[in-house]
Amino acid sequence: MSKDTREPLIFDVSRPGRVAANLLPKCDVPYQSPSELLGAESLREKLPLPEVSELDVVRHFTHLSQRNYSIDAGFYPLGSCTMKYNPKINEKTAGLPGFAALHPLQPQETVQGALELIYELQKMLAEICGMKATTLQPSAGAHGELLAMMMVQAYHAERGDTQRNIVVIPDSAHGTNPASAARCGFKVKGIPSNEKGCTDLAGLEKALEGGNVAALMLTNPNTVGLFESDIQQICQMVHDAGGLVYCDGANMNAMLGLTRPGDMGFDVMHFNLHKTFSTPHGGGGPGCGAVSVQANLEPYLPVPTVEKEGDTFRWKFDNSKSVGKVHSFYGAFLIAVRAYTYILSLGKEGLRSASENALINANYIRARLADYYDVAYNAPICMHEVVFSANRQKREGDVRAMDISKRLMDYGFHPPTNYFPLIVPEALMIEPTETESKQTIDSFIEAMIAIAKETQENPEIVRTAPHTTLVSRLDETMAVKNLDLRYAPLFEE
Amino acid sequence: MAYISNTNEDRAEMLSAMGFTSFDALLAPLPPAIRYQGELNIPTALDEGGVLRRLQQLAAKNVDLESHLCFLGAGIYDHFRPVVVGMLAVRGEFATAYTPYQPEVSQGTLQAIYEYQTLICGLTNMDISNASMYDGATGLAEAALMATSILNRGDIVVSGAVNPLYRQVIQTYANVTGYRVVEVPTAEGVTDTERLSEIVNSQTACVVFQQPNFFGNLEDVETLTETAHKAGALAISAVDPISLGLLKPPGDYGVDIVLGEGQSLGNAMGFGGPLLGFFACNKRFVRSFPGRIVGATQDSQGRRGYTMTLRTREQDIRREKATSNICTNQALLALCATIYLCELGKTGLRHVADLSLQKAHYAFQQLCAIEGVKPLFPNAKFFKEFALSLPVSPSELNTSLLQSKIVGGLDLGAYYPEFAGSSLFCVTETKTKAGIDALVSATEGVVKGGKA
Ligand SMILES: Cc1ncc(COP(=O)(O)O)c(C=O)c1O
Numbered sequence: 031m032s033k034d035t036r037e038p039l040i041f042d043v044s045r046p047g048r049v050a051a052n053l054l055p056k057c058d059v060p061y062q063s064p065s066e067l068l069g070a071e072s073l074r075e076k077l078p079l080p081e082v083s084e085l086d087v088v089r090h091f092t093h094l095s096q097r098n099y100s101i102d103a104g105f106y107p108l109g110s111c112t113m114k115y116n117p118k119i120n121e122k123t124a125g126l127p128g129f130a131a132l133h134p135l136q137p138q139e140t141v142q143g144a145l146e147l148i149y150e151l152q153k154m155l156a157e158i159c160g161m162k163a164t165t166l167q168p169s170a171g172a173h174g175e176l177l178a179m180m181m182v183q184a185y186h187a188e189r190g191d192t193q194r195n196i197v198v199i200p201d202s203a204h205g206t207n208p209a210s211a212a213r214c215g216f217k218v219k220g221i222p223s224n225e226k227g228c229t230d231l232a233g234l235e236k237a238l239e240g241g242n243v244a245a246l247m248l249t250n251p252n253t254v255g256l257f258e259s260d261i262q263q264i265c266q267m268v269h270d271a272g273g274l275v276y277c278d279g280a281n282m283n284a285m286l287g288l289t290r291p292g293d294m295g296f297d298v299m300h301f302n303l304h305k306t307f308s309t310p311h312g313g314g315g316p317g318c319g320a321v322s323v324q325a326n327l328e329p330y331l332p333v334p335t336v337e338k339e340g341d342t343f344r345w346k347f348d349n350s351k352s353v354g355k356v357h358s359f360y361g362a363f364l365i366a367v368r369a370y371t372y373i374l375s376l377g378k379e380g381l382r383s384a385s386e387n388a389l390i391n392a393n394y395i396r397a398r399l400a401d402y403y404d405v406a407y408n409a410p411i412c413m414h415e416v417v418f419s420a421n422r423q424k425r426e427g428d429v430r431a432m433d434i435s436k437r438l439m440d441y442g443f444h445p446p447t448n449y450f451p452l453i454v455p456e457a458l459m460i461e462p463t464e465t466e467s468k469q470t471i472d473s474f475i476e477a478m479i480a481i482a483k484e485t486q487e488n489p490e491i492v493r494t495a496p497h498t499t500l501v502s503r504l505d506e507t508m509a510v511k512n513l514d515l516r517y518a519p520l521f522e523e
Numbered sequence: 524m525a526y527i528s529n530t531n532e533d534r535a536e537m538l539s540a541m542g543f544t545s546f547d548a549l550l551a552p553l554p555p556a557i558r559y560q561g562e563l564n565i566p567t568a569l570d571e572g573g574v575l576r577r578l579q580q581l582a583a584k585n586v587d588l589e590s591h592l593c594f595l596g597a598g599i600y601d602h603f604r605p606v607v608v609g610m611l612a613v614r615g616e617f618a619t620a621y622t623p624y625q626p627e628v629s630q631g632t633l634q635a636i637y638e639y640q641t642l643i644c645g646l647t648n649m650d651i652s653n654a655s656m657y658d659g660a661t662g663l664a665e666a667a668l669m670a671t672s673i674l675n676r677g678d679i680v681v682s683g684a685v686n687p688l689y690r691q692v693i694q695t696y697a698n699v700t701g702y703r704v705v706e707v708p709t710a711e712g713v714t715d716t717e718r719l720s721e722i723v724n725s726q727t728a729c730v731v732f733q734q735p736n737f738f739g740n741l742e743d744v745e746t747l748t749e750t751a752h753k754a755g756a757l758a759i760s761a762v763d764p765i766s767l768g769l770l771k772p773p774g775d776y777g778v779d780i781v782l783g784e785g786q787s788l789g790n791a792m793g794f795g796g797p798l799l800g801f802f803a804c805n806k807r808f809v810r811s812f813p814g815r816i817v818g819a820t821q822d823s824q825g826r827r828g829y830t831m832t833l834r835t836r837e838q839d840i841r842r843e844k845a846t847s848n849i850c851t852n853q854a855l856l857a858l859c860a861t862i863y864l865c866e867l868g869k870t871g872l873r874h875v876a877d878l879s880l881q882k883a884h885y886a887f888q889q890l891c892a893i894e895g896v897k898p899l900f901p902n903a904k905f906f907k908e909f910a911l912s913l914p915v916s917p918s919e920l921n922t923s924l925l926q927s928k929i930v931g932g933l934d935l936g937a938y939y940p941e942f943a944g945s946s947l948f949c950v951t952e953t954k955t956k957a958g959i960d961a962l963v964s965a966t967e968g969v970v971k972g973g974k975a
Contacts, residue, residue, distance in 0.1 A: 128582025134795025359795025377568025
């Protein structure tokens with residue numbers, strides 16, 4: 031059973047003198063000694079890199095890839111992450127030399143197609159969320175949140191409202207929300223959710239007292255998968271108190287063509303192009319956290335912005351009100367190419383259909399599992415994801431949400447999100463997305479039901495899962511105690 | 524085409540299993556006033572061929588650097604990308620996974636990150652590396668903020684020879700937190716170390732410099748580091764990872780935090796994104812460090828495995844007290860960097876660095892032989908970029924060079940008004956002698972008043 035299935039580290043495969051391939055040309059200019067050109071004192075001696083053949087490289091990374099679960103291999107219902115199918119055509123278009131082989135500082139007349147794509151995608155995103163303008167500069171959702179908080183601060187500063195140093199955030203929010211607000215120098219004031227899992231209006235009212243609130247950061251649909259039905263009133267309350275309202279748009283996949291944050295009263299939001307718009311998650315990135323704003327925040331967008339004059343596109347760098355720059359250049363352009371490709375492929379009707387199917391799939395799971403797992407906050411309908419609590423399983427079989435997740439691996443599925451949102455004890459957050467079929471979802475549901483039964487009949491098998499993966503549960507405590515963050519032998523001598 | 528798997532029948536069955544007859548029932552939580560009734564102003568769906576044609580049409584409006592010679596650098600570099608890098612990284616098993624929250628089914632990504640961390644530590648000779656930052660500029664801003672919070676000091680001292688775009692990003696991050704960014708002047712294309720020693724004081728959290736610096740020149744990194752340390756501040760260096768094939772690693776001269784742009788390690792230029800911020804530091808700072816990090820450990824049966832560790836620094840656990848807000852990072856680009864560094868290996872990376880050095884110096888010497896073209900910083904040593912003062916306007920030269928299918932250097936005047944009339948050229952190993960000669964003769968043609 032404890033067969034050692036390790037893939038060696040590439041450093042173990044290395045042999046002195048081995049080289050990969052004939053990758054580089056011979057020097058065709060007169061050779062000068064590096065120590066003369068750079069100074070001997072500037073040169074290094076050791077360069078601890080592996081020495082391997084190209085076949086070693088190919089086998090090693092192919093083996094590593096086989097040690098991953100992925101959307102391409104199976105159902106990946108990781109809540110809040112929108113693990114939908116990532117169309118292959120996106121990779122084809124992003125790889126076109128006319129996009130991939132562009133330098134960001136090329137003369138503008140040589141990148142008109144790139145500027146046009148950015149301009150069009152920004153407009154499309156603004157249309158989808160019902161706002162005025164968009165920037166693609168942030169590299170991920172959290173980066174978009176940070177940028178938005180910078181703009182909120184600049185907005186209040188211009189009005190002389192510098193006492194506004196508080197950002198209100200529900201306790202159900204993703205951890206990046208408070209972290210981003212704090213990174214921007216704001217104090218974070220948490221507000222508890224009500225018994226329905228939504229924003230508690232009385233709590234919000236109280237938090238808004240004192241005139242020091244700069245903004246409310248709200249996720250809609252929220253992280254419990256529920257639509258904030260009081261959203262217009264919430265936005266009104268914050269606006270009446272002089273604050274702005276930020277929408278964490280991680281859950282935009284629930285709303286395409288169905289409803290728009292801009293119409294609800296939000297001032298600013300971020301998109302995760304790597305969720306809603308199908309760009310691959312890459313094992314943890316890259317993403318793009320595009321930010322859209324209403325007219326009130328447009329002056330503060332980061333520079334450069336792209337403008338259209340006649341048929342010509344150009345960067346505009348001078349904008350005295352802009353918060354500045356949050357990326358080396360213009361953001362993740364090749365991610366923007368993928369998202370643009372996706373929007374053209376779906377069209378307006380496809381976007382709407384995506385959200386409709388996302389809602390159907392999530393509600394179907396909810397309906398079919400409601401007898402086996404406690405639905406968090408028993409609302410009649412969820413949006414694009416459903417959150418269960420494993421409270422019952424914990425009570426009945428001392429089985430935790432994490433145990434159920436690990437057991438799902440034995441049934442061939444990626445686990446849901448665990449321990450988020452923090453307000454749901456033993457949370458199992460399931461987001462099926464629109465691209466999965468009823469057939470796949472039915473087999474997932476059957477696995478969940480089987481695990482619920484195991485919890486009653488043989489909880490040990492769930493508590494000790496997974497049993498079929500290449501490694502079993504890893505000792506996290508040991509990882510922290512005996513920190514091993516790089517391959518030590520490489521640095522010895 | 525929404526890539527939907529459900530058939531109409533599936534949907535009808537699912538709705539009826541929930542006790543609904545139509546989809547609209549699922550919209551009950553949405554107040555009617557905010558239900559979107561219109562039609563989005565977005566084109567109707569295109570077939571796959573139509574999408575490809577539209578994207579190809581846009582791509583064709585750009586001058587791509589496979590068909591043109593590129594002598595632009597300034598942070599993004601046209602280094603060779605071995606074919607194997609893209610071929611492996613595009614595998615869906617890597618590309619369509621997410622952050623390895625569940626280590627039992629993510630050992631591939633986790634081990635690759637562990638190898639990446641090892642390679643970055645090896646290149647820089649630092650103790651620890653994280654799993655990636657968004658890009659070089661935000662990595663630098665995070666490093667500076669990390670220094671302010673470790674030392675509880677408010678001044679970020681930055682060399683004027685640090686990439687001006689990076690300095691804009693530091694300034695943006697500092698503005699909102701109330702930290703002061705103090706710029707150190709340059710002299711002859713490098714940081715003025717005498718002025719630096721006058722500027723640093725007990726409020727200095729860090730001294731930030733770049734090696735080679737924005738002008739391509741080598742800094743006196745020992746003195747810069749020492750000056751920071753004498754003031755009790757941290758030394759932070761941005762480095763070009765390719766240069767580390769030849770140059771002394773920052774760990775050797777005692778820098779506390781090292782970061783840089785990892786695009787040249789096997790990633791596309793991509794019009795400047797997505798990028799890869801690498802980030803490494805001394806192990807003293809292991810608890811104040813931003814970003815994901817992977818460690819080795821054992822499973823319940825004693826087998827070696829990898830997992831994300833030191834998680835209590837992160838936003839999902841620590842919320843507003845986290846060391847950074849970063850969540851999604853640049854994992855796939857870090858994977859490309861890992862494959863690149865393995866494929867090139869010890870001799871290959873040295874070779875890339877050396878070829879770039881040789882070709883840049885050849886280009887420099889040939890260009891300087893043109894009458895009126897002069898080195899902007901005659902006393903500086905440089906790696907693969909160099910600044911030249913030109914007898915013609917840089918932007919006019921660039922316009923003419925385009926006709927010879929050459930993308931010329933960066934017009935320095937756009938970033939340093941005092942250097943108007945000068946260009947920053949970059950030459951990597953991808954340029955042949957013939958290509959460099961073409962640049963030289965086209966430039967000569969323009970200088971002599973003819974057309975390129
Ligand atoms: C609700 C929510 N908000 C914000 C984020 C942060 O987005 P990113 O990981 O792209 O920074 C996430 C995702 O991980 C999320 O689920």
